[in-house]
Amino acid sequence: MRYNPHHRPPPTAGSTMPAITDTTEWAAVARLHATLADTHLRQLFADDPDRGGRLHGTVGDLYVDVAKHRLTDEVLDALVALAAAAGVPEKVAAMFAGEPINTTEDRAVLHTALRAPRDTSIVVDGHDVIPDVHAVLDRMAAFAERVRGGEWRGHDGRPIETVVNIGIGGSDLGPAMAYRALAAHATMDCRFVSNVDAADLSRNLAGLDPATTLFVIASKTFTTIETITNASSARDWLLEGLGGDRGAIPKHFVALSTNAEGVADFGIDTDNMFEFWDWVGGRYSVGSAIGLSVMLAIGPDGFRDFLGGMRTVDEHLRDTPLRENVPVLLAMIGIWYRNFFGFPTHAVLPYSHDLARFPAYLQQLDMESNGKRVGLDGQPVTTDTGPIVWGEPGTNGQHAFYQLIHQGTTTVPCDLIGIVTPDVDLPADTARSHADQLIANLLAQGEALAFGKTAEEVRAEGVDEALVAHKTFPGNIPTTTILADRLTPSVLGQLIALYEHRVLVQGAVWGINSFDQWGVELGKVLAKRIVAEIDGADGDHDSSTAMLLQRYRDARLQP
């Protein structure tokens, strides 16, 4: 639903708070929107030439420029007032305190506890969780040191050379993204298998020696069908390669889970299980035991730096007034575009090839969290919620889909993320010249998107009149630019927490539960039913599904 300033929905039945769209703070933002909706960024910069020097923030090592947004200081004030009216500070405090803000599952939401210092205390249901968190981190570190140091031996006595993480969703995207992002810091080869398509397992096992391979089975629930299927096939592959001795399994399989029973049922010794807890959401779990592959790759010290980076942003969120609070401002700018301008998507464009999987990671983080259509009270929301999040690294995207961003009919707010000095194994001069090109492109895109090119400017270049419209760039496309000097483990942690908290704040404003994901259930149930029907009796299907199923049966691999 696009925000319509003339339509005032009735207050939601049964709710104690007015819908956010019924508040005076919402109306105040709407009024500002009405005055600014047609104002071009060219005009905003002409009226306020120094806005670049003012409209930016820093958090940890991240410099965050918000000057190229279609807003004024007055808009930011109004958006911050809206955040306060929506109870954002209370929601932040409730999260940090371990209150069960995941109401539909009656769970605390405490990914921030995963990176809290050892000497703090966070009590959930009468139990301090911080000693548990550090006990697991210590066990992970001891294990990682043994594997990395060659002390942990495989079945035939040889050290581990390759780690294969098997998991999906939050048990894959976080570690896979982080491993790739921190490739320059990694000293172990890790691979990531997620899809139940056997091609994923098969391609990743290619060339591996079972005797030197360690499987890390990552699943919060340990019931996810893709992960259990891949893990079973990996176990068969291992046993086949090592002469069928089941005694090999404990040396080549470890588990990351909240479900000790499921792990034991699968045949993994719970001594080889690294635990986490139901108050860690899958998409918020990379700082938990789910990050073990990352720790194996970069070492325990690197992983602590990674958690430290997250903690820096956690403390910033918790302790900084809303008006200077970077994740809050980014969240509210997102609300400005999503709800007042009605822009449906948000692109994340890292000018860092190491961050290639960051947009995919954010898709789960944001879309699984805020892709909701009812509020906490179960009533339909009164305004749009999460946008479609997408993106690919620059400069590649420039030669592919940026055309639509520059000249299409949909305005796409973009985040441009730049890393000043990439960690590469090339001579310094070579590395610098590539970095100059990369960052020049990032800056050029920010300018081109904001300011465009008018028909007059095109004509002044002597362009044939028939082509003027084709060569005109409307501009006025907003961007956030985030710059960091290097992509260290800490900086990656900062980026992750920045987006995590942006999601939290937006969910708080929309009055939704950002921490459940009931929308993924129906497909799972139906798939289970259909698997049973492939070799069995037909279920009750529509004619389209029935035809497709029969076609699959006719063509499938025969035993």
Ligand SMILES: O=P(O)(O)OC[C@H]1O[C@H](O)[C@H](O)[C@@H](O)[C@@H]1O
């Ligand atoms: O870690 P697991 O329990 O295997 O869950 C893996 C993933 O699958 C689910 O369907 C959810 O949509 C994700 O939030 C979750 O991260």
